[in-house]
Amino acid sequence: MKSTPQNSASEVGNENRNMPGRREFLGKLGKGAIVAAAAGAIGAKPFLGGTVSSVLAQSTTAQRAFDAYQYRLNTALFNFQNTPSNLAHPNNGDEALYPNKINSFSKGLPHKPNGEVVNSAYNSFRQAVNSGLPSSFELIPQGGDRRLVNPQAGLAFDLEGSDSHALVQPPAPTFASRETAAEIAENYWMALLRDVPFSQYNNNPIANAAAADLTLYGADFKGAKNNAGVVTPRLLFRGLTPGDRIGPYLSQFFYQPCFFGANEISQQIVTTVPGVDYMTDFNTWRSVQNGVSQNPDILDPTRRYMRNGRDIGQWVHIDVLFQGYFQAFLILANNIANTIDAGNPYNLSNNQEGFGTFGRPAIGSLVAEVSSRALKAVWYQKWFVHRRARPEVFAERVHRTLNNGAGYPVHPEILNSINSGSRLGGFLTPGNAFLPMAFPEGSPLHPAYGAGHATVAGACVTILKAFFDETIVFANPVQPSADGLSVVPFTGNPLTVGGELNKIASNVALGRNIAGVHWRSDGTESLLLGEQLAISILRDQRASYNEQFTGYSLTKFDGTTIII
Numbered sequence: 001m002k003s004t005p006q007n008s009a010s011e012v013g014n015e016n017r018n019m020p021g022r023r024e025f026l027g028k029l030g031k032g033a034i035v036a037a038a039a040g041a042i043g044a045k046p047f048l049g050g051t052v053s054s055v056l057a058q059s060t061t062a063q064r065a066f067d068a069y070q071y072r073l074n075t076a077l078f079n080f081q082n083t084p085s086n087l088a089h090p091n092n093g094d095e096a097l098y099p100n101k102i103n104s105f106s107k108g109l110p111h112k113p114n115g116e117v118v119n120s121a122y123n124s125f126r127q128a129v130n131s132g133l134p135s136s137f138e139l140i141p142q143g144g145d146r147r148l149v150n151p152q153a154g155l156a157f158d159l160e161g162s163d164s165h166a167l168v169q170p171p172a173p174t175f176a177s178r179e180t181a182a183e184i185a186e187n188y189w190m191a192l193l194r195d196v197p198f199s200q201y202n203n204n205p206i207a208n209a210a211a212a213d214l215t216l217y218g219a220d221f222k223g224a225k226n227n228a229g230v231v232t233p234r235l236l237f238r239g240l241t242p243g244d245r246i247g248p249y250l251s252q253f254f255y256q257p258c259f260f261g262a263n264e265i266s267q268q269i270v271t272t273v274p275g276v277d278y279m280t281d282f283n284t285w286r287s288v289q290n291g292v293s294q295n296p297d298i299l300d301p302t303r304r305y306m307r308n309g310r311d312i313g314q315w316v317h318i319d320v321l322f323q324g325y326f327q328a329f330l331i332l333a334n335n336i337a338n339t340i341d342a343g344n345p346y347n348l349s350n351n352q353e354g355f356g357t358f359g360r361p362a363i364g365s366l367v368a369e370v371s372s373r374a375l376k377a378v379w380y381q382k383w384f385v386h387r388r389a390r391p392e393v394f395a396e397r398v399h400r401t402l403n404n405g406a407g408y409p410v411h412p413e414i415l416n417s418i419n420s421g422s423r424l425g426g427f428l429t430p431g432n433a434f435l436p437m438a439f440p441e442g443s444p445l446h447p448a449y450g451a452g453h454a455t456v457a458g459a460c461v462t463i464l465k466a467f468f469d470e471t472i473v474f475a476n477p478v479q480p481s482a483d484g485l486s487v488v489p490f491t492g493n494p495l496t497v498g499g500e501l502n503k504i505a506s507n508v509a510l511g512r513n514i515a516g517v518h519w520r521s522d523g524t525e526s527l528l529l530g531e532q533l534a535i536s537i538l539r540d541q542r543a544s545y546n547e548q549f550t551g552y553s554l555t556k557f558d559g560t561t562i563i564i
Contacts, residue, residue: 075160075540083166089385092171102397102408103175105387105447108291110143114406115286115396129384143290149446154380161537164377169525172388172449175397181414182217183519184398184435185424187391189213190237190514191436192427194309195274197482198249201233206427208233213423217413222520237309237514239506240524241557243499247492248479250306251504253328255478255487260330268303271311271484277436285396285434294440304484311484313438313515316453316508322371324504325460329367332468332497333360339468339497345547357545363467367460370537374459374530378450381529388449391519392442395435402433435516443517450526451518454509458530458557459537461505466538466552466564470498498555505557527557538564 094103099119106117109125121141128136132155140148154164173179189210193201201207211231214221224235224245238244258265276298279285288294297314306312332339336359340347346354356362398414400406417423418433437443446452473494478487509523538552542564552564 071544072159075543079162079166079536079540083163087166087168089165089168089381090171091386092174092388094175095387098175103389103394105382105389107289107390107393107443108143108146108148108445110141111286111289113286115282115289115400129387144287144292146291146293146441146445149444150379151383151446153376154383156376158373158376160540161373161533162377164380167377167381167529167532169381169386169450169529172386172519172525173521175394176409176411178217178220178411178413179222179521180394180519181411182214182221183521184391184394185217185414185417186210186214186221186223186237186520187395187435187513187516188424188428190309191277191438191516193236194277194313194438194514196309197307197480198309199307199479199482201236204233207236209423209427211236213417216417216423222524237510239503239510239527241502241506241527242555242559243496243502244506246499247477247495247503248490250312250480250507251328252474252477252495252500253324253331253504254306254507255480256331256474257334258327258330259334265327265330266303268305268484269311269315271300271304271306271314272297272438273300274310277438278440279392279437279442280429280432280434282396282399282434285392288442289393291445297440302485305480305487307480307482307484309511309514310438312507312511316511317439317515319508321375321453321456322368322460324508325367325457325464326364328461328464328501328504329364332464333363336360339472341467341469341553343550343553344467345549357547358467363463366537366541367463370459370463370534371456373537374455374533375452377533378452378455378526378529379446381450382447382452386449387447388519388522390443390448391513391516392435392437395433399433403431437517438515439517448518449522450529451509451512451522452526453512454505454518454523454526455530455533457505457508458527459534460530461501462531462534462554462556463538464501465498465554466534468497470496470501470555472497474500502557531557535562535564 095101098104100116101119101122102116104117104122106122106125109121110118112118118141121143125140128140129151132152134152137148137151157163173183189206192206193204193210196204196207211233214223214231214236215225215229218229221231222240223231224238224240225231226235235245238249255267258267278294279288284294297317304311306315344354344358346352346358353359354362397406397408398410398418401408401410402415402418414424418425418428420426473496477490477495479490480487505527506523509518509527510520512518513520513523542549542551550563553561554564555561
């Protein structure tokens, strides 16, 4: 049974005001009335008066003001009319199915001695979500000193692109499903392999065991496989987009020379020391679920090029969310004459070049700009639709089912794997099924599905693919040494801009999984959510240009080419 979110547009209002809330007003007015009102506004003419000369001056200004208004109105109407009135946002039904909320987000709320959320606290949280009232969010009880991350962003409006509530993510896998068992198995293997360089997976016994174990899940494991449906060590933890299977695990955009104006940006990072993981006992786990702050990471004093899961995990731990794609932009823009997309209108101009439109400032600022809109879209999914628990919570349910008689309806396949000496059980600490976390605080204090990093990745990469030539091949591809102290030439198959843009998006999405804070389906579906959002923004932007422009051409994550 699937439940429908209880925060319809007509229920979300603005308190302490005499006027109705924005979504409430639109919900009561109805689509036909809104379209009619807009049409009437379009027909209205501005008032003009004064002498002939002043009328001419005012007419020019007024006409421009009206044209700007009409552009904004037309783009808004297009988005409005292309949003079905009966648009549904189904979730996986687990919140309604389990009264003890074993698969619902509750981090930062007080938890019982058995690790389950205090019911009254969860009810208060749901009341806030249902009402949308700022004051209701202030009444949610805290279990520790950490605070919930920005739930009201999911109710914010925006001035460009599709509204956050007009985009849909399919339901996440259910708690008891074999797909969830496969996803948590991958999380365990990712944790076990954090300190192994990606380049050494083929010959590593843990990587080979991981590939064999994940293959046993068949179609229920949604990760990369070869044509025979087998997970191989080389394909471990890779994404599903064109480009993900080719070349080194991490994208060239993490290694190529990068200049921010006159400043050179080092691609070496401050990472954390190997062998240190967190939240592997119940008391620490419960303290973290309550929202109690933990001691900070232990940092490696040596800067390194990213070469393993711990490195990419630390990168996605503290990055500015559009950072990787802005660096990709800087790398591409450093030679913009040779990397710009063929459809750029200034390719055909004899005496003009792009700047505020179709040039470096326009592209760079849009990469950053789209990230905040992507976050609003996914924050609605997180807080108001799905409210999926994090992998660290599911692993605790597995642990207590195996060792404490909790009786949770965990799929038997993951229990079999942990109990088998030739599968996960041969590598995990006996009697301990907690997920070893890369961060002391574990996951952030917002729900798992969708993923913020992955949605931003999908949006930003889509912008870059729209403006740059995806077919360009990297002339001097590199890969990191096993110790991360240098980069060495890569001599395999050609690596293209489009493929490496897809790869950096997957790297960031899956880097969060390697750290233990997300599920594979969080990343897969959120890349697509970000892509949808970016396409809607590019569509709105295209209508604003004065240049003769045939449209943006780009390759989507599924490999199809579109023109916007």
